[in-house]
Amino acid sequence: MSIDDLAYVSDFVLWQHYEQAHDIELRIVQNQEGAVPVEAFARQTDKRTRLISISYVSHHNGYLHEIRSLADLAHAYGAYLYTDAIQAVGAIPIDVRADDVDVLACGTYKWVFGPFGLAFLYVKEELLDRIPPNKFGFLQRQNFQGPFRDWPAHHTAKQYEYGTYNFGGIYEFGAGLDYIESIGLAHLSTHIVGLAHRIWDGLNELGYRMYTPQHNQTPIVTCFLEHADRVAAALEEANISVTVREDHGEMRVSPGIFNIQEEVDAFLSCMAGVS
Secondary structure, eight states: OBSTTTTTOHHHHHHHHHHHHHOOOOOOBOOBTTBOOHHHHHTTOOTTOOEEEEESBOTTTOOBOOHHHHHHHHHHTTOEEEEEOTTTTTTSOOOHHHHTOSEEEEESSSTTOOOTTOEEEEEOGGGTTTSOOSSOOGGGBSOOOSSGGGOOBOOSGGGGOOSOOOHHHHHHHHHHHHHHHHHOHHHHHHHHHHHHHHHHHHHHHTTOOBSSOTTOSSSOEEEEOSOHHHHHHHHHHTTOOOEEETTTTEEEEOOOTTOOHHHHHHHHHHHHTTO
């Protein structure tokens, strides 16, 4: 897995638990100036590798991983590619088949305008028999005819659905998807990634040290700050909402579909006053 989000994502906690509980070897791939090229993963991958786990898009600095190349690397060693796509779905076009992703998980409270406490899972169809569910409930059974030990199980994606759905959350999620569809994901992505590039260029011109690679194709931009407390205070006074991590000396900016260029200009003007 990549270390780009080490301090923030739950995935690392998960794999750390498996390392301790099941005696697996967890290999961490270091980022290189905010990017984690496939070659860095290749140096850590061999015939003992069983899984490459990454964020599709880094929560930390928006870095877009080379998904298809990582899938090819994993499959060359008989391993799988798992990706947490919460920072990608709804923000940029993705295609799990073209990327040859094995497993993808995604919460709904980010770019798809859904609620907290709801997520979805994609598993490549040919892997359904190789990746059994780890939780169990009545929804995994096709029917309840005959003795309970003989109730037939689903052998589709339904095998992972074990409990009552969050119906309210599903309707909220559906409304978010309808909204994205009404705009068009390609149009939405072009707008927000364009704003991110404008932010990157502006911060770079002001002399801020950038953590997000240039020309990165996602709507997340992160830079380093020498006086994070002063920046946070100036932005709060200007009523501009971004993420300033004072303890790490970093700022993350994530423009959305509701933002416009004039707001980006106002943000950069504020940053010019504290640079």
